[in-house]
Amino acid sequence: xxxxxxxxxxxxxxxxxxxxxxxxxxxxxxxxxxxxxxxxxxxxxxxxxxxxxxxxxxxxxxxxxxxxxxxxxxxxxxxxxxxxxxxxxxxxxxxxxxxxxxxxxxxxxxxxxxxxxxxxxxxxxxxxxxxxxxxxxxxxxxxxxxxxxxxxxxxxxxxxxxxxxxxxxxxxxxxxxxxxxxxxxxxxxxxxxxxxxxxxxxxxxxxxxxxxxxxxxxxxxxxxxxxxxxxxxxxxxxx
Amino acid sequence: xxxxxxxxxxxxxxxxxxxxxxxxxxxxxxxxxxxxxxxxxxxxxxxxxxxxxxxxxxxxxxxxxxxxxxxxxxxxxxxxxxxxxxxxxxxxxxxxxxxxxxxxxxxxxxxxxxxxxxxxxxxxxxxxxxxxxxxxxxxxxxxxxxxxxxxxxxxxxxxxxxxxxxxxxxxxxxxxxxxxxxxxxxxxxxxxxxxxxxxxxxxxxxxxxxxxxxxxxxxxxxxxxxxxxxxxxxxxxxxxxxxxxxxxxxxxxxxxxxxxxxxxxxxxxxxxxxxxxxxxxxxxxxxxxxxxxxxxxxxxxxxxxxxxxxxxxxxxxxxxxxxxxxxxxxxxxxxxxxxxxxxxxxxxxxxxxxxxxxxxxxxxxxxxxxxxxxxxxxxxxxxxxxxxxxxxxxxxxxxxxxxxxxxxxxx
Ligand SMILES: Nc1ncnc2c1ncn2[C@@H]1O[C@H](COP(=O)(O)OP(=O)(O)O)[C@@H](O)[C@H]1O
Ligand SMILES: [Mg+2]
Numbered sequence: 001x002x003x004x005x006x007x008x009x010x011x012x013x014x015x016x017x018x019x020x021x022x023x024x025x026x027x028x029x030x031x032x033x034x035x036x037x038x039x040x041x042x043x044x045x046x047x048x049x050x051x052x053x054x055x056x057x058x059x060x061x062x063x064x065x066x067x068x069x070x071x072x073x074x075x076x077x078x079x080x081x082x083x084x085x086x087x088x089x090x091x092x093x094x095x096x097x098x099x100x101x102x103x104x105x106x107x108x109x110x111x112x113x114x115x116x117x118x119x120x121x122x123x124x125x126x127x128x129x130x131x132x133x134x135x136x137x138x139x140x141x142x143x144x145x146x147x148x149x150x151x152x153x154x155x156x157x158x159x160x161x162x163x164x165x166x167x168x169x170x171x172x173x174x175x176x177x178x179x180x181x182x183x184x185x186x187x188x189x190x191x192x193x194x195x196x197x198x199x200x201x202x203x204x205x206x207x208x209x210x211x212x213x214x215x216x217x218x219x220x221x222x223x224x225x226x227x228x229x230x231x232x233x234x235x236x237x238x239x
Numbered sequence: 240x241x242x243x244x245x246x247x248x249x250x251x252x253x254x255x256x257x258x259x260x261x262x263x264x265x266x267x268x269x270x271x272x273x274x275x276x277x278x279x280x281x282x283x284x285x286x287x288x289x290x291x292x293x294x295x296x297x298x299x300x301x302x303x304x305x306x307x308x309x310x311x312x313x314x315x316x317x318x319x320x321x322x323x324x325x326x327x328x329x330x331x332x333x334x335x336x337x338x339x340x341x342x343x344x345x346x347x348x349x350x351x352x353x354x355x356x357x358x359x360x361x362x363x364x365x366x367x368x369x370x371x372x373x374x375x376x377x378x379x380x381x382x383x384x385x386x387x388x389x390x391x392x393x394x395x396x397x398x399x400x401x402x403x404x405x406x407x408x409x410x411x412x413x414x415x416x417x418x419x420x421x422x423x424x425x426x427x428x429x430x431x432x433x434x435x436x437x438x439x440x441x442x443x444x445x446x447x448x449x450x451x452x453x454x455x456x457x458x459x460x461x462x463x464x465x466x467x468x469x470x471x472x473x474x475x476x477x478x479x480x481x482x483x484x485x486x487x488x489x490x491x492x493x494x495x496x497x498x499x500x501x502x503x504x505x506x507x508x509x510x511x512x513x514x515x516x517x518x519x520x521x522x523x524x525x526x527x528x529x530x531x532x533x534x535x536x537x538x539x540x541x542x543x544x545x546x547x548x549x550x551x552x553x554x555x556x557x558x559x560x561x562x563x564x565x566x567x568x569x570x571x572x573x574x575x576x577x578x579x580x581x582x583x584x585x586x587x588x589x590x591x592x593x594x595x596x597x598x599x600x601x602x603x604x605x606x607x608x609x610x611x612x613x614x615x616x617x618x619x620x621x622x623x624x625x626x627x628x629x630x631x632x633x634x635x636x637x638x639x640x641x642x643x644x645x646x647x648x649x650x
Contacts, residue, residue, distance in 0.1 A: 060564055060643045081568050088566020099561045099647065103255055116566040118242030160565070 006167060006199055007034040007057060012066030014052050026052040028222040034201065039194040041210035042203045044219035050203045051172055057201060058091050058170045059083045071167060088116050092161025094171035098153045100145040106132060106156045107141040113164045131159035135189055151182035158189055169193060171202045175209065187212060191235060245571050253579035256551065267547045268587025270540020271626060274533045275591025275619045279611055281529025283599045285522050287609030292518050295439045299511045302478045303376050304485060306471040306492065310507040312517045323505045325467030333495045334473060340484035343372035343474040346453060350460050352423035354449055356409040364405055365448035366422055368456020376472040384416040384431030387452060395454030399427035404446035406432035425459050427451060481510060541630035548580050548634035559638055560646025573639035580631025581624050588623030592616060
């Protein structure tokens with residue numbers, strides 16, 4: 001495994017101004033580093049800034065202040081198009097609400113990032129099918145999202161996140177909309193991804209899910225409350 | 240720039256979106272449909288008039304000057320011109336003798352009479368009194384027999400050449416030559432039958448007439464000085480000599496009429512392009528009205544499409560957020576919506592053409608022979624596309640500029 005720093009936050013702050021008088025300090029001077037191949041869980045009460053942190057890490061948003069180096073490159077001052085390129089090539093998102101395109105079938109949803117990478121049709125199909133197979137959905141390639149269960153939808157979303165072989169997979173409460181059993185199935189897939197060498201940052205409310213990660217970062221009111229390594233890691237896989 | 244893959248995806252998205260909202264998309268195209276309809280029908284109308292005009296105008300001859308009392312195209316000044324002297328046979332003779340450019344001079348005068356042969360009868364036939372040069376001036380050919388000879392016309396012989404329609408009517412089985420027909424009660428011997436000429440601007444038939452020597456005409460139907468209406472056709476050797484020939488004719492006529500220098504001509508010298516000019520201005524008016532309606536319809540249609548595109552961007556905010564999160568660039572999103580608005584407009588344009596086509600066929604069959612010019616079809620399609628791009632610009636720009644995080648949070 002090639003180790004090294006993938007993410008480096010230096011005093012990153014994010015402030016939303018609701019109107020002229022009121023400001024929300026969603027993140028306040030956060031500094032943190034994430035190594036390659038790490039599996040990090042982010043926890044914290046609702047509204048504490050977890051999603052804001054994920055959006056910044058995923059280059060969906062830019063910080064109000066501070067320095068962000070991704071893969072040794074300063075991304076805090078990048079243009080819109082450069083950020084789009086990083087999101088496309090380096091990052092895979094998994095959202096709580098799946099965010100699949102409702103009118104497209106599973107295969108096309110998985111193909112999307114490859115389309116924006118300009119990959120020709122035949123190779124795209126092959127890779128998308130491969131990704132669907134890896135999450136156990138090869139027989140659902142031509143189903144629309146509304147023909148799939150919640151767990152299946154999230155698996156399509158995971159396939160979509162990993163199809164570009166990104167440096168980093170970000171999952172913001174991926175089991176939040178699923179029942180416990182389906183959630184566990186999703187977590188097994190996430191864990192497998194980590195074992196295959198992917199860097200993963202996962203937001204969760206569930207303590208027992210977080211304990212499968214190598215490291216837990218707790219956030220409160222936009223600040224890091226604690227950042228600990230998990231000593232007795234559990235693995236769902238071994239059930 | 241955009242990769243081919245991205246462009247294909249953009250087109251696919253646009254088509255899917257239109258299919259998903261087919262009703263809404265079709266309704267929004269109404270303005271474009273009307274715009275394309277009016278521009279194509281305008282083109283068809285102008286084309287039809289052009290065709291009718293071109294065939295009719297040929298009967299006047301491009302190389303013929305007509306010396307007449309009134310100009311063909313008169314405005315309010317008609318009232319001022321009404322007291323002009325009529326043209327006379329003497330003046331026609333003077334032209335014939337003095338003009339160096341003229342190759343044929345045919346004075347002509349006409350009225351309407353009934354023409355009979357035995358039990359067959361044709362009513363409302365144009366009776367033209369003229370001379371041997373008349374056929375050449377009109378570009379008329381002979382279907383049977385021959386035209387009037389110089390002897391016949393200067394000797395005022397009671398002979399007649401029948402128009403194609405009259406020949407057909409009175410002698411359905413042919414063999415008109417040598418028979419005697421009655422025109423307004425007077426007997427004339429048939430020496431020839433003209434070939435078919437068609438109609439003038441669709442107004443009257445050029446074949447529904449008979450030609451007799453002018454002197455015969457004066458003897459039986461109208462004395463030379465009584466009513467007037469004489470027109471002197473002068474065929475010029477070469478079309479390029481028309482301006483000079485015109486000046487020469489003016490000089491001859493002014494001399495014959497003893498016109499004092501500096502006074503206005505009290506006659507008119509008409510030529511084909513006078514009508515062409517008048518016709519062109521009619522075409523311009525039609526084009527102007529057509530383009531105004533088209534412009535208005537396209538403008539209203541464009542606004543409608545802009546609106547629908549704004550709605551579409553709003554509805555698909557979350558989708559835009561997802562696409563951006565997955566790496567779609569601004570230009571990709573922008574093109575996606577531009578393709579969609581253009582496709583909607585193109586749909587409208589095609590609907591317009593599909594409606595215009597049968598209308599054109601109906602016009603062609605029942606009103607005047609015409610066709611939808613290919614150039615108009617191409618223009619209609621290009622204009623629809625352009626309207627699509629222009630009206631989609633603002634919504635597409637807004638979509639492209641959406642903040643991905645905001646878009647993903649949108650409910
Ligand atoms: N676009 C925004 N505009 C204004 N306030 C926002 C926006 N996004 C997040 N916030 C605020 O920032 C804080 C952190 O939000 P978020 O990161 O979504 O929390 P979490 O994911 O931990 O629940 C909250 O107070 C939230 O209301
Ligand atoms: Mg959140």
